[in-house]
Amino acid sequence: MAKDKGPRKPRAETPKGFRDYFGADVTERKAMLDKIAGVYHRHGFDPLETSAVETVEALGKFLPDVDRPNEGVFAWQEDDDWLALRYDLTAPLARVAAQYRNDLPTPYRRYAMGPVWRNEKPGPGRFRQFYQCDADTVGAASVAADAEICAMLADALEEVGIPRGDYVVRVNNRKVLNGVMEVAGILDPNDPEKFEHERGIVLRAIDKLDRLGPEGVRALLGEGRKDESGDFTKGAGLGDEQIAPIMGFLKAGEFTRESTSIQQGLIASSEVFSRHINPVPGVLKALKSLVGASRVGAEGVQELETIASLLAAQGYGPDRIVIDPSVVRGLGYYTGPVFEAELTFEILDEKGRPRQFGSVAGGGRYDDLVKRFTGQSVPATGVSIGVDRLLAALRAKGRMQADTRGPVVVTVMDRDRMADYQKMAAELRRAGIRAEVYLGNPKNFGNQLKYADKRNSPVAVIQGGDEAAKGVVQIKDLFLGAKIAAEASHEEWKSQPAQTEVPRENLVAEVRRLLGAG
């Protein structure tokens, strides 16, 4: 040990972009995830916990958000292999589905919760380790599986405390978009790789509809767009006749967005209301005409129709789940339906301006991920909940009622009677009350009360030699004490109404009374 005593001490710092979670941060997240797991379990999903480490080979090229160049994984070499921390829970699922394909039931419904790691440049609100919470069905080709995931997502949001009306699950289908791209002449069914670059720009432009508005998107489909800072983003270079069907596609979503707003009471016009209360038929009709003769496009519209009718039959109406063509989802690997859960209430941002909370979950169908390993196409669909965002939303709405009270603190007046104090704490615990003995240096009694304050303790128990001789204990109501200290006059304060003396045998009863009242 003496060797470590050199002048250079290690820095006590969480590595850049990582963070530590204390107390309620841990228990509140756990409470939320337990509720979500309950919903998934009731739907027949089984838990899966894969190793945090994968071979880079197994993770493959399926890194998310390909337009950010700094993107990556934490990786290291080991003999001939490269190993890496998983960057999501989907890639490991694809590996598991291939590796255990003879043992797993088909379809395989699984949920997974845990940290993932991204080797990104850290920034404000951008962390390199965060939680995901996923549910996926592997081996079900039917869009009934997609519908189930959407319905389950709605149930999960309500279960954790987001009431109906405060969220909406938006559903789209990549095939419809592909149909529209075919019509726009940037997708050739006979040469799927042609125009890949242009389609990438189109996808990202649509993804930014919320932020840029229709005119901004149109500019990105054409020559390009100059943003407020003066920076120019090169566009896809499409001509007007190519842009038209894509803009029409986005417009088809307006029905939905309007009527969602109505459902959520943001627009009060009863005329608009009666016209758009069920937007599904209108949207589907518009999409059908937009995809024209495209086979894949027609298939996509048909799938959306099936999803909508399955959901409607189970009572998931447009107040909870809607068809919305503007949903794209960035990931390249989606092949069919895509979905996104958005919280529709407003919160105040750091500058006090109201803004929509936005997306907390997303997913879709990815039929080609398992194929990488086995060569055989395996249909799969699933959703991922952004755990930190959903937690932040629940906190913003005051829906996390975690008990942040600290333990009852039994103070130490007489170092030699530690056993007596530990007995008191044990009695309280046996009665189900969180309690501990002060274990710092007991010399300075003020420090003991400061400690109780820091722990947010509701009650302190005090027994000096005199009290022990008389067979009594002092019970101090620390919350009331703090209130009195803040508000009362000096005389009131000195009379110590927050402190009661009770017989030693009444310790548990008196503490319980105070906690009940608190």
Place this chain on the structure above:
Amino acid sequence: MAKDKGPRKPRAETPKGFRDYFGADVTERKAMLDKIAGVYHRHGFDPLETSAVETVEALGKFLPDVDRPNEGVFAWQEDDDWLALRYDLTAPLARVAAQYRNDLPTPYRRYAMGPVWRNEKPGPGRFRQFYQCDADTVGAASVAADAEICAMLADALEEVGIPRGDYVVRVNNRKVLNGVMEVAGILDPNDPEKFEHERGIVLRAIDKLDRLGPEGVRALLGEGRKDESGDFTKGAGLGDEQIAPIMGFLKAGEFTRESTSIQQGLIASSEVFSRHINPVPGVLKALKSLVGASRVGAEGVQELETIASLLAAQGYGPDRIVIDPSVVRGLGYYTGPVFEAELTFEILDEKGRPRQFGSVAGGGRYDDLVKRFTGQSVPATGVSIGVDRLLAALRAKGRMQADTRGPVVVTVMDRDRMADYQKMAAELRRAGIRAEVYLGNPKNFGNQLKYADKRNSPVAVIQGGDEAAKGVVQIKDLFLGAKIAAEASHEEWKSQPAQTEVPRENLVAEVRRLLGAG
């Protein structure tokens, strides 16, 4: 995507030494950890979840088990720093205690549960990622903190289902051992680094007492020892007069081990029983004479005395917690009391031979870990539970009664009536019953029942067109069905007593009846 279709497919394999956990493996561990967290919480401990990644600098040289050369961490370079996965939960705690020392309460009681990673050569039963579950108190110099940890450990073991009598927490003190080493002439208080090599050999030899017996340990203290394979392990090279106090130290523990066996009913001799029922005074007396004039040795005996009396006052007698000089704990960083929880019941090993289950938790006082960062000594003590071993013990004793039943499966007889089937599943779920619709290809009905079988489903729900027209459903008791299939004659089997037809509106009631009976 087409680019990935080359001839070289990635291997679908968990990296060597890692593993995946499915279904009950996940839920059983979670149930156990939740119970332990409950005990820690009631004792006033707060949860802490640090990042999985630390700087190598912060992890420092405190790698465990220094006598294994392949030992290490998973590390990678990033700019000027080296980052690594944490190898335990104690090193991150030391970093946090230093980093947040102005914000945390003193003492700081925290618990942590999560995976840790070791870059070891994988082997049978040796994994490179595993769970730990720790509780530590930082900033409490009093051995009352050590006593509390020991008592809490006993409570935690009982809470998860290890009954009193099936475990024992053994307590020792490094200071006593240092006192004995001083007497043996291999520790010089004025030059603590001298004889470090010899002391290392002695520590490891004592740690092997269980396996090698007293004669094996004696050989390792002297010239060395040849094992059954003929391999020779070089000893510490001590002379007989140096070996004597160390062997006396080990012998002092015999009282304890004998009386522990008595308490646990393994020895029935009432004569031995009456002599040794409370071994503590005898052990302490023996230790006192062994440490002779060593100041640190006397201090250690005094601390053990305090711990024993604090525990006795709270009713933690030698049936649960004992003083045992043979407990050493491998880690170099312990500076005072050390403890270990051992399960005392026998299980059958893979060859059917009975053997003691052994250690499931260990810990001790480490007063120098935080000092590395701050230069100031911070007293700390804590325990780590080996999660996988404790789980294995509970399973071996049949104490994990996880509900391994799968969901009720609503089968699909008519693809077009998917919405009806989903409605049935939703009704069952609303009644709190785990249920799902079969989402594979419904063509082959046999596959649907095979699926239900693989899921260990208790009940299948069946409704074809005829049943739908009549307003009824078929409810199939799959557990009874399996029993009949195994035992019944062909005629009995054909009469299908495991299948009942009920009106559609009785679906939930009938399924509930069957599940209650099952």
